[in-house]
Structures are given as C-alpha cells and as structure tokens.
Amino acid sequence: MTTSQLVEQIQLKKSFLCIGLDTDLEKIPRHLLDDEDPIFAFNKAIIDTTHHLCVAYKPNIAFYEAYGIVGWKALEKTITYLNENHPEIFTIADAKRGDIGNTSTRYAKAFFENLQFDSITVAPYMGKDSVEPFLAFPEKHTILLALTSNEGAYDFQTKLIDGQELYKKVLETSKTYKNSENLMYVVGATKAEYLRDVRKIIPDNFLLVPGVGAQGGSLQEVCKYGINKNIGLLINSSRGIIYASKEKDFAKVAASKAAGLQNHMALELKKMK
Amino acid sequence: MTTSQLVEQIQLKKSFLCIGLDTDLEKIPRHLLDDEDPIFAFNKAIIDTTHHLCVAYKPNIAFYEAYGIVGWKALEKTITYLNENHPEIFTIADAKRGDIGNTSTRYAKAFFENLQFDSITVAPYMGKDSVEPFLAFPEKHTILLALTSNEGAYDFQTKLIDGQELYKKVLETSKTYKNSENLMYVVGATKAEYLRDVRKIIPDNFLLVPGVGAQGGSLQEVCKYGINKNIGLLINSSRGIIYASKEKDFAKVAASKAAGLQNHMALELKKMK
Numbered sequence: 001m002t003t004s005q006l007v008e009q010i011q012l013k014k015s016f017l018c019i020g021l022d023t024d025l026e027k028i029p030r031h032l033l034d035d036e037d038p039i040f041a042f043n044k045a046i047i048d049t050t051h052h053l054c055v056a057y058k059p060n061i062a063f064y065e066a067y068g069i070v071g072w073k074a075l076e077k078t079i080t081y082l083n084e085n086h087p088e089i090f091t092i093a094d095a096k097r098g099d100i101g102n103t104s105t106r107y108a109k110a111f112f113e114n115l116q117f118d119s120i121t122v123a124p125y126m127g128k129d130s131v132e133p134f135l136a137f138p139e140k141h142t143i144l145l146a147l148t149s150n151e152g153a154y155d156f157q158t159k160l161i162d163g164q165e166l167y168k169k170v171l172e173t174s175k176t177y178k179n180s181e182n183l184m185y186v187v188g189a190t191k192a193e194y195l196r197d198v199r200k201i202i203p204d205n206f207l208l209v210p211g212v213g214a215q216g217g218s219l220q221e222v223c224k225y226g227i228n229k230n231i232g233l234l235i236n237s238s239r240g241i242i243y244a245s246k247e248k249d250f251a252k253v254a255a256s257k258a259a260g261l262q263n264h265m266a267l268e269l270k271k272m273k
Numbered sequence: 274m275t276t277s278q279l280v281e282q283i284q285l286k287k288s289f290l291c292i293g294l295d296t297d298l299e300k301i302p303r304h305l306l307d308d309e310d311p312i313f314a315f316n317k318a319i320i321d322t323t324h325h326l327c328v329a330y331k332p333n334i335a336f337y338e339a340y341g342i343v344g345w346k347a348l349e350k351t352i353t354y355l356n357e358n359h360p361e362i363f364t365i366a367d368a369k370r371g372d373i374g375n376t377s378t379r380y381a382k383a384f385f386e387n388l389q390f391d392s393i394t395v396a397p398y399m400g401k402d403s404v405e406p407f408l409a410f411p412e413k414h415t416i417l418l419a420l421t422s423n424e425g426a427y428d429f430q431t432k433l434i435d436g437q438e439l440y441k442k443v444l445e446t447s448k449t450y451k452n453s454e455n456l457m458y459v460v461g462a463t464k465a466e467y468l469r470d471v472r473k474i475i476p477d478n479f480l481l482v483p484g485v486g487a488q489g490g491s492l493q494e495v496c497k498y499g500i501n502k503n504i505g506l507l508i509n510s511s512r513g514i515i516y517a518s519k520e521k522d523f524a525k526v527a528a529s530k531a532a533g534l535q536n537h538m539a540l541e542l543k544k545m546k
Contacts, residue, residue, distance in 0.1 A: 022376070060372070060376055062370070062372055062376045062377070062379035062380045062383070063376070063379055065379065065380065065383040066379040066380070066382050066383045066387070067387075068345065068349065068383070068387050068388070069342055069345050069346060069349070072341065072342050072345055073342060076341070076342070094372075096370065096371060096372055096396070096399075097335070097369065098369060098396060099333070099335055099367075099369050100421065100422070100423040100425075101423065103295070103333055103335045103336070104335070106335035106336055106338065106339040107335045107338065107339070109339050110335070110338040110339045110341070114339070114340075114341050115341070123369070123371065123396045123398050123399075124398060124428075124429065125396050125397060125398045125418055125421075125429060125430065126369075126396075126418070126421050126423060126425050126426065126430075127423070127424070127425020127426060127427065127428030127429055127430070128424065128425040128428050129423050129424050129425040130423065130425050131425070145398055145399070148373065148398075148399050149373070150373040150374065150399060150400070150402050150403065151400070151401065151402050152373075152399050152400020152401040152402040152403050152404070153399065153400060154400065155397075155400030155401050155446050156397065156398060156400055156434075156439065156442065156443065156446070157398065157399075157400070159434045159435070159439075159442065160434065160435070161429075161432045161433065161434055161439070162432070162433070166429065166434070166439070169429065169432065170429065173428050173429070
C-alpha cells in the first residue's frame with residue numbers, strides 16, 4: 001500500500017486508529033477456546049466488528065511466536081483474512097527485527113513477501129545495513145523504533161550523543177538511508193511533548209504512536225504536537241480495545257471502544273480544516 | 274545449561290567454537306532438495322560430523338522464519354535433535370528480539386520454554402524492561418548486542434554518550450539489570466582491539482564473537498584481547514564452515530574446516546596454562 005492510499009483511507013474513515021492484535025490465549029473469552037483455532041477466531045471477530053473504524057491492524061509477532069507453529073498458522077490466517085477481505089487496511093507486523101544485511105533481507109522476505117504485510121517494525125541499533133534491506137521493497141514501509149513508550153526508553157534512547165538525544169540521532173541518520181521515503185517511526189505517546197522535536201527532524205513521515213490509553217498517553221496531546229498536513233499519525237491501541245470485555249459480547253464492546261477513539265479522531269481531523 | 278557446564282565442555286573439547294546454522298535452501302547442496310525436509314537434513318548432517326569439534330550451535334532465526342511454517346518445523350526438529358542427542362551442546366537462538374516487558378516475556382517463552390534453547394540474542398535499544406524478562410529464566414542466557422560486526426555498527430554503537438561509546442554504555446547499564454549474571458554479549462571480531470576495553474567493563478561475562486573468517490576477523494587477536502580465566506569466548510563461524518563445499522561431501526568438508534578452527538583454539542588454550 002502506498003502512503004497516499006493510506007492517507008486517503010484516513011480521510012475516508014475519519015480515523016487514524018491502529019488496532020493491536022496482541023492475542024493472548026489467557027486473555028481471550030473462554031468460550032473461544034473450544035474453537036479449532038481460538039487465536040484466529042478471536043482476531044476475525046475483532047476485525048469483523050472494527051474494520052470500518054480503523055485504518056490499520058498490528059499483530060505483535062511475539063504473541064504468535066510464543067505458540068510456535070500453532071501461532072504462526074494463526075498469524076498466516078489472520079493476515080490472509082485481512083488481505084483478502086480488507087485490502088484497504090494497512091497491516092503492520094510488529095516484529096522489531098533487525099540483523100546484518102543478508103539476514104535482514106530474510107526477515108523482510110518473511111513479512112513482506114510470504115506474509116504480505118504492508119510494513120514491519122525494525123530496531124535501529126545495528127544501523128544502516130540492518131535497515132536498508134527492508135527499505136528496498138517498493139510500496140512496503142519500515143517502521144523504525146525511535147522513542148518507545150516503556151521505562152527502558154530512558155536507558156539509551158534519551159541519552160545525549162553529540163548534544164542530541166540518541167532517538168533524534170536515529171531520526172536524522174535514518175534520513176540518509178537509501179529509500180528513506182519508505183520510513184515511518186515509532187514514537188511513544190507517553191512523551192507527547194517530544195513529538196514537537198520529532199516533527200522538526202521528520203516533518204513528513206508517518207509516526208506509529210503506541211501508549212495511548214493503557215499506557216497513559218493523551219490522544220489530544222499527540223495530535224497537537226504530531227499531526228502534519230498528511231495527518232501523519234497512526235495511533236495504536238491494543239488491550240484497551242481487544243480486551244475491553246472478556247464475555248461473549250467482546251467483539252461488540254471492542255467496536256464501541258474503537259468507535260470512541262474514532263469519534264475523538266474525527267474531531268481532531270475537523271480542527272485541521 | 275549453566276556457565277560452569279559450558280566452561281567444562283570447552284576444557285574437555287579444547288574448543289570454544291560455535292557453528293552458525295544459517296541454513297539457506299539456495300546454498301545447500303542440490304541433492305538435499307529431494308529430502309522431505311532439506312533444512313533439517315542439512316543441519317543434521319552438519320551436526321553429526323561437527324558436534325565433537327564445537328561447544329555451541331547458533332541457528333539464525335531469520336533463515337527459518339523466511340520459510341514460514343516449513344522453516345519453523347525445521348527449526349523445531351533441529352533444536353529437538355540437538356537437545357536429545359547432544360545435551361552437552363550450548364544452543365543459541367540468534368533472534369535479536371526485544372520488546373516492552375510482557376511482550377519480551379512472550380519471546381523468552383517461545384525460545385527458552387517451547388524450543389528449549391539455552392540462550393537468545395537480544396537487542397538493547399528498548400532498555401531494561403525489554404531485557405530483564407529474558408534474564409528472569411534460570412540457567413538460560415541472554416546475549417545482548419553490544420558491538421556488532423557490520424558496517425552499520427558505526428551509525429550508533431560507537432558514537433559517544435557522556436564521553437563513552439554507546440556500546441560501552443550498554444555494557445555498563447546492563448550490569449545493573451536484575452539477574453545480570455545471566456548476560457553474555459555480542460562483540461564483533463572485526464574490531465578485536467575493542468575487546469580490551471570491553472574486558473575492562475565486563476571481565477567475567479562470556480562474549481559471542483561473530484566475524485572470524487568470512488567477515489575478516491582474526492582468531493588470534495580475539496583471544497589476545499578477549500580471553501579471561503573462564504575462557505569467556507564463543508567464536509562463531511557460519512558460512513566458512515557450513516558452505517565450505519556444495520557437493521555431496523559437504524558435511525565432511527565442514528568438519529575439516531571446524532577441525533582447523535578447533536586446532537587453532539586448542540593452541541590458544543594451551544597458551545593459558
């Protein structure tokens with residue numbers, strides 16, 4: 001999917017919501033455990049009730065990998081279901097991969113070619129030749145970790161390098177990578193005021209913003225500092241939507257939570273006019 | 274496996290060789306492609322001829338993930354074969370994972386509990402709460418990326434933070450993590466002289482050293498600067514061993530390449546006496 005197709009969807013749906021499919025067998029409603037594939041059954045139910053309210057889904061790959069082959073099958077079924085029934089949806093493999101050149105190409109093939117995701121999250125620590133193999137795929141997007149929403153972000157990401165925080169160094173250096181127009185960035189919502197500085201370095205790129213809701217970030221603050229002329233934001237919510245109810249009505253309750261966020265987003269988009 | 278068991282194996286085999294199982298269907302001998310599971314057939318043949326010459330095997334997970342479920346099955350078969358037939362071998366999942374707390378626990382379960390690897394490589398960018406979930410598993414080892422052997426290492430890892438290179442900051446900060454005695458570190462051999470500085474910060478931990486051979490590092494140099502009283506080194510070689518021949522004799526040729534390195538290692542160990 002191209003960036004302009006994504007922007008079109010955002011305008012159409014008045015939503016820049018991404019729903020995180022962090023599907024955990026210990027947290028999904030008990031009645032689904034009788035299903036042949038409870039992980040996929042849960043995902044399908046969530047997708048069926050929420051797809052008109054969001055523009056993206058983001059399975060975190062750890063949740064699938066934790067179940068071995070069973071998990072990979074559920075992941076394959078989920079992405080196939082999305083691509084076949086909702087090709088207008090932007091799909092994100094939240095995998096946080098990254099390795100030396102040839103090996104990153106393997107990861108890129110796994111997620112871009114075999115599984116047909118539109119994008120993947122990538123860790124920047126190994127630098128240029130670990131990121132560029134992902135950028136080489138046209139119409140695919142590499143979402144680089146810049147400033148994450150966890151406590152550990154302060155260990156290294158906010159430390160000063162040449163008078164500049166490491167995450168800003170990551171933003172600036174990555175702009176010089178080949179095909180850097182295919183970059184998006186993870187910037188956590190728990191540090192919304194940082195978004196102003198982020199936008200000075202990368203005014204145009206899309207940001208994937210976790211941490212709204214469960215992790216305490218404010219949607220309004222994120223929009224205030226992060227929105228650009230193309231909107232340029234994907235706000236992720238996982239637990240706050242998919243685990244809002246553990247009863248039989250879970251998919252309906254998830255939709256109402258998603259609708260709440262979408263309403264809020266529609267208001268923010270109106271402000272831009 | 275405990276660290277002292279690993280040291281015992283090194284003394285017994287007079288080897289601190291780790292063989293990288295970066296198994297690529299495009300590079301393995303053609304005749305194996307007729308096998309029901311060519312990836313496992315290749316790995317098994319390499320293991321059968323080399324297990325007495327090395328103390329560790331390291332499948333790079335990207336190579337398996339690239340083949341989807343087929344790849345995961347081959348990975349499962351490989352680790353099961355190793356654990357059942359060679360429990361004395363130290364196994365490394367070269368996965369370079371890392372995510373926020375709960376999610377890292379998922380990755381840890383995938384590799385430590387389900388697949389029963391002894392260790393996993395982890396990226397440090399997200400800090401403490403992305404690493405500690407791996408460290409929580411007793412008798413399992415977390416191999417943190419410090420200084421990698423690729424060009425991109427110079428993008429961030431060698432940049433100065435508070436007058437100290439980022440990779441040294443990673444070494445020092447990680448020492449404060451809970452259960453940090455379960456840490457090992459990746460330090461590339463292409464920068465052997467850096468090992469002297471590394472040893473000032475972490476005199477006792479094991480180092481996993483890629484980049485000897487194919488990437489140009491010298492074994493002698495690595496030993497000179499990196500060896501400690503427990504040896505404290507695992508030297509990895511992948512392509513130089515497993516793809517030394519593409520003919521039917523590939524496993525035999527791999528063994529002779531491994532034997533060459535093991536001989537060299539035995540000499541280095543003798544120097545310590």
